[in-house]
Structures are given as C-alpha cells and as structure tokens.
Amino acid sequence: MELKRRMNGDxxxxxxxxxxxxxxxxxxxxxxxxMLTTSLKTPTEVFEYPIxxxxxxxxxxxxxxxxxxxxxxxxxYLNSLKIAIIGTVGATFISAFAAYGFSRIEFKGRxxxxxxxxxxxxxxxxxxxxxxxxxxxxxxIYNTHWALILPGFFTIFGVFMIRQFFLSVPxxxxxSAFIDGAGHFRIFLRLILPLAKPALATLAIIDFSWQxxxxxxxxxxxxxxxLYTVPLGLQNFILENMIDYNGMMAAASAGxxxxxxxxxxxxxxxxxxxxxxxxxx
Amino acid sequence: xxxxWMRRQRLLGYVFIGPSMLGIxxxxxxxxxxxxxxxxTNYKFMSPNxxxxxxxxxxxxxxxxxxxxxxxxxxxFLLAVPVSVGLGFLVAVVLNEKLYLKKLLRGLxxxxxxTSGVAVAFVWMLLFQPKQGPINGLLRSIGIDHPPGWLSTTxxxxxxxxxxxxxxxxxxxxxxxxxxxxxxxxxxxxxAKIDGARKSQVLRKIIWPLxxxxxxxxxxxxxxxxxxxxxxxxxxxxGGPGNSTTILSLYVYQNAFRYYDMGYASTISWALFxxxxxxxxxQWIGQKKWVHY
Numbered sequence: 001m002e003l004k005r006r007m008n009g010d011x012x013x014x015x016x017x018x019x020x021x022x023x024x025x026x027x028x029x030x031x032x033x034x035m036l037t038t039s040l041k042t043p044t045e046v047f048e049y050p051i052x053x054x055x056x057x058x059x060x061x062x063x064x065x066x067x068x069x070x071x072x073x074x075x076x077y078l079n080s081l082k083i084a085i086i087g088t089v090g091a092t093f094i095s096a097f098a099a100y101g102f103s104r105i106e107f108k109g110r111x112x113x114x115x116x117x118x119x120x121x122x123x124x125x126x127x128x129x130x131x132x133x134x135x136x137x138x139x140x141i142y143n144t145h146w147a148l149i150l151p152g153f154f155t156i157f158g159v160f161m162i163r164q165f166f167l168s169v170p171x172x173x174x175x176s177a178f179i180d181g182a183g184h185f186r187i188f189l190r191l192i193l194p195l196a197k198p199a200l201a202t203l204a205i206i207d208f209s210w211q212x213x214x215x216x217x218x219x220x221x222x223x224x225x226x227l228y229t230v231p232l233g234l235q236n237f238i239l240e241n242m243i244d245y246n247g248m249m250a251a252a253s254a255g256x257x258x259x260x261x262x263x264x265x266x267x268x269x270x271x272x273x274x275x276x277x278x279x280x281x
Numbered sequence: 282x283x284x285x286w287m288r289r290q291r292l293l294g295y296v297f298i299g300p301s302m303l304g305i306x307x308x309x310x311x312x313x314x315x316x317x318x319x320x321x322t323n324y325k326f327m328s329p330n331x332x333x334x335x336x337x338x339x340x341x342x343x344x345x346x347x348x349x350x351x352x353x354x355x356x357x358f359l360l361a362v363p364v365s366v367g368l369g370f371l372v373a374v375v376l377n378e379k380l381y382l383k384k385l386l387r388g389l390x391x392x393x394x395x396t397s398g399v400a401v402a403f404v405w406m407l408l409f410q411p412k413q414g415p416i417n418g419l420l421r422s423i424g425i426d427h428p429p430g431w432l433s434t435t436x437x438x439x440x441x442x443x444x445x446x447x448x449x450x451x452x453x454x455x456x457x458x459x460x461x462x463x464x465x466x467x468x469x470x471x472x473a474k475i476d477g478a479r480k481s482q483v484l485r486k487i488i489w490p491l492x493x494x495x496x497x498x499x500x501x502x503x504x505x506x507x508x509x510x511x512x513x514x515x516x517x518x519x520g521g522p523g524n525s526t527t528i529l530s531l532y533v534y535q536n537a538f539r540y541y542d543m544g545y546a547s548t549i550s551w552a553l554f555x556x557x558x559x560x561x562x563x564q565w566i567g568q569k570k571w572v573h574y
Binding site: 010014015018020021024025026028029031032034035038047049050051094095097098100101102105106107108110113117120122125126127128129131132133134135150151154156159184188209212213215216219220230234235238245248249251252255256260262263264267270271275 | 287290291295296300301305309311312313315326376378379380382385388391392393395396397400401403410413414415418419448451452453459460505508511516530533534537538547549551558561
C-alpha cells in the first residue's frame with residue numbers, strides 16, 4: 001500500500017521537476033534562439049515587445065550580407081578552419097606522445113618533470129603576450145597563421161587528460177607485447193593509440209572548440225583583415241555595422257552555429273573528457 | 282646490463298616527452314623569463330632605446346589608481362564563480378533525481394559552455410540594450426519602471442558581465458557535480474531517507490559535505506580560469522564605460538597593445554601571476570583543512 005502510494009506519487013513529482021528544469025534550460029538557451037530569430041527578422045521587428053519568436057516576414061537578406069562582398073565570412077571560415085584543424089591534429093598527436101612518455105615509460109625524474117610541466121599552467125597568457133609578440137616578430141611569424149598554429153600545438157591540459165587515460169590502461173597489455181619483442185614505439189602506435197581513440201576524440205573536440213573560439217590570441221597576433229579568423233571577422237563586422245542589429249545576429253550565428261553542431265555530435269565525448277580530467281585528477 | 286636498460290628507458294622517455302617539452306620551453310618558459318626581464322625595463326614598442334629602470338614599474342604600479350580600480354573590478358568579476366558553482370550544484374542535484382528528458386536537459390544546460398566564444402557576447406550586448414532590449418522590456422512589463430542600465434552605466438556594467446559569466450560557467454560546474462554525485466553511494470542516500478531526514482537536510486548535511494572536494498576544485502579552477510579571461514569584455518565594452526569593466530587581464534592587454542607600454546604591461550601581468558599563485562597556495566593549504574573526505 002505504502003509502496004503503491006509512493007510510486008503513484010512519483011509520477012506527478014517527476015513531471016513537475018522536469019517542467020521546472022525545462023524552464024530553466026530554456027532560459028539558458030534563449031540567447032541562442034533570440035540570435036537566430038533576430039537574424040531572420042526585419043529591422044523594425046528587432047526590439048518589438050512582447051518578443052516575436054517567429055518573424056512575421058522571415059528574410060535571409062542579413063545572412064546573405066554576412067556571406068557576400070569583399071568581407072565575406074567565407075574567408076574567415078577558411079582561416080579559422082585551417083588554424084583549428086592543423087592545430088587540433090598537431091595538439092592531439094603531440095599530447096598523446098608526451099602523455100605516453102609521462103605515464104608508460106619508467107625513468108628517473110619523470111614525476112618531478114611532470115610537476116614542473118603542470119606548473120606552467122599557472123602562468124597566465126597575459127604574461128606571455130608581450131614576449132611572444134616580440135619573439136614572433138623577430139621570427140617573422142607575427143601576423144601569420146603560424147603565430148596561432150604553432151603555440152596551439154602545445155596544450156598542457158591535453159597532455160594531462162590523455163595521461164589520465166593512459167594510466168588507466170592495465171600494464172599487462174603492454175607487458176605481453178614487450179615479451180613478443182615490441183618496442184615502445186610499436187606499442188604506442190599499434191596498441192595504446194587505438195585503445196585511446198575515445199580519449200583522443202575527446203581532446204580533439206575540446207581543443208577544436210577552443211581554437212575555433214579563440215579570440216584573444218588572434219586579436220594580439222593578427223592584423224591583416226584577410227588573415228582574420230571568425231571571432232575577429234565578427235568583431236570587425238560589428239564595428240562596421242553598429243546599428244544593423246539583424247546583420248550582427250546573422251554574423252553571430254555564423255560564428256556559433258558550427259560550434260552548436262560540433263556540440264550536438266560530440267557532446268558525449270566532451271562531457272566524458274571533462275569529467276575524467278576533473279574528478280579523477 | 283641493468284644500468285644500460287635504465288639509461289635506454291630514460292632516453293626513450295625524453296624522446297616521447299621531447300617535442301612537448303620543446304614547445305613548452307619555446308612558448309612558455311622563455312617568454313615567461315623574457316617577460317620577467319621586461320618588468321624591469323621601460324620597453325615600448327617602436328621606440329629604439331630600452332633602459333633598465335629597476336623597480337620603477339613596480340613603484341608605478343603601486344601608485345596607479347587604475348590598477349587598484351581594475352583589481353576591484355576583477356574581484357567583482359570573480360564573484361560570478363561562487364554563484365555559478367552554487368547554481369551548478371543545485372541544477373546537478375535536481376538532474377540527479379528521477380526526471381524525464383534527463384539527457385536533453387543536461388545538454389541544454391551545458392550548451393553555453395562549449396559553444397560560446399566572443400560571438401555570444403554580442404548577443405548579450407543586444408539583450409542588455411537598456412532602452413529597447415528584450416531584458417528590460419520584460420522587466421518593464423512586470424512593473425519595474427526603471428530597470429538597470431546593464432552594460433551602459435558604470436555602476437551596473439561589471440554585474441552585467443557577471444551575469445554573462447555565470448550563464449557561461451554554470452553548465453561546466455553542473456557536469457562536474459553530476460559526475461561527483463555518481464560517486465555518492467546510493468545506500469547512503471537511501472539510508473538517510475529511511476531515517477526520516479528531510480530532503481533539504483540530506484542535501485545540507487550529507488551531500489554537500491560529500492562533494493566538498495569537487496566544490497573546492499571548481500572554485501579554484503573557476504577562479505584561475507576567469508582571472509585569465511578578457512575576451513568577452515574586450516569585445517563588448519573594451520573596459521568601459523569609464524573603465525568600469527577594466528579587469529586586470531584586460532588592463533594588461535590595453536597597456537601592451539593599445540598604449541604599447543610593454544614594460545609596464547609585463548609588470549601588471551606578473552601581478553596577475555601573483556594572484557594565481559595565491560589562489561593555488563590557498564588550494565594546497567585549504568585542501569587539507571576544509572575538505573571533508
């Protein structure tokens with residue numbers, strides 16, 4: 001009797017909680033919805049109140065404006081894709097390589113070295129901007145994409161995250177390969193890397209989103225408009241179209257929609273990766 | 282034979298960590314050392330003479346009103362961290378209950394964290410528009426005749442940034458709390474219910490202390506992460522109006538790349554480092570003292 005009452009009582013409670021949480025979730029994503037609908041509205045509808053969630057006369061004009069002309073987002077997209085893809089592939093591979101050294105090869109001083117390595121995370125990027133600016137100019141990579149790609153290869157978080165995963169792979173797996181005469185390189189490439197695919201995918205997705213969203217480094221190291229990445233192009237568009245709110249939101253959509261897609265596809269990996277490196281670290 | 286093997290292992294270890302170490306050397310250690318040196322010079326971009334000025338920059342910093350103001354702004358900015366950690370905890374606790382659409386809800390709360398760069402800052406800029414923006418439209422419609430000016434007034438701008446930052450960080454905190462809650466044994470929770478402990482008491486007396494290591498971790502990483510950020514602020518207010526949103530990290534950027542006063546910018550950036558060092562020190566000490574395992 002008691003049990004039955006509790007089970008029946010559960011369903012309304014469950015529904016109520018779901019509805020409350022759903023309302024909260026809608027508040028969380030309202031900025032995105034508002035952005036998308038505004039990008040399809042006419043200028044007079046932007047600030048109408050009550051908010052019109054569906055534009056009366058949807059128009060693609062603002063999106064066309066963003067994607068055409070001499071300052072088309074096409075250029076920014078190609079630049080951002082180039083930087084984020086090369087950067088992500090490099091960062092994933094170099095991190096996995098280092099993580100293997102830090103977790104599966106025993107040598108003297110390894111853990112001390114790893115602590116020093118981790119402590120570099122304490123240095124804020126602001127300390128590094130000025131000297132990097134001077135160094136990059138001296139090396140001739142200032143105002144080129146290399147100024148973003150090369151430093152992007154090295155992510156302390158990435159090494160940390162992959163190392164966490166490698167530590168969880170049982171040692172027996174590589175031991176039997178050793179007995180068969182395989183060396184560290186073969187074990188790394190043939191055995192450990194394939195096992196680590198989910199961890200590598202996680203790092204790749206997170207790193208890609210960081211590189212895609214990176215505004216601060218691009219701001220410091222790029223000046224030529226034709227080299228601009230999406231965040232810089234977006235800022236440029238907004239400075240030049242200060243009162244074109246629909247255009248601004250169409251431009252913002254151009255920056256955000258790819259990340260929403262990446263998020264929907266890779267959500268599972270992202271959540272797992274962030275959780276593993278935080279809770280078990 | 283044995284020492285030979287060890288030497289080989291060591292060499293192999295260096296080969297594996299080598300590329301990464303080289304990158305850290307070139308892009309972290311050397312620039313950091315260089316920046317430390319610049320702190321004691323009057324280096325300005327485009328000006329040919331660089332003089333060693335000793336402690337002049339540090340003296341200047343200690344008498345710089347704008348430095349203290351940006352320090353104060355930074356503290357207001359950092360208030361967003363405990364708020365978003367607290368909200369993240371509440372959302373995680375509810376999402377941990379029996380609910381419908383759990384995965385969808387979790388995804389929606391988490392979305393701002395992963396998708397938002399500078400682009401979304403511009404969306405907030407319009408949402409916060411004081412005269413016609415939708416947020417103030419809503420406030421007026423529920424009877425608030427004089428809603429805040431948000432990003433447009435010196436007294437409210439930092440708090441408006443805080444709202445954006447809470448919104449941004451909440452999902453991350455929630456995800457980490459959700460993982461931590463999985464580690465709390467279900468037996469313990471059941472036992473607490475049978476004992477007649479009310480839900481809010483279970484929450485306060487059992488769950489909250491049990492997840493305290495996570496709370497601590499989120500506070501520390503959140504503070505450090507936030508203190509390094511200036512992107513969204515540079516994008517929408519450039520520190521204005523009237524320097525009311527100039528936080529330390531942005532102040533470094535402005536001195537370095539707006540005024541090209543790079544020696545001084547380096548000095549401020551090391552002040553930023555000292556703050557991070559302090560937070561880390563508190564973490565080391567506090568972990569032992571305040572966290573219940």
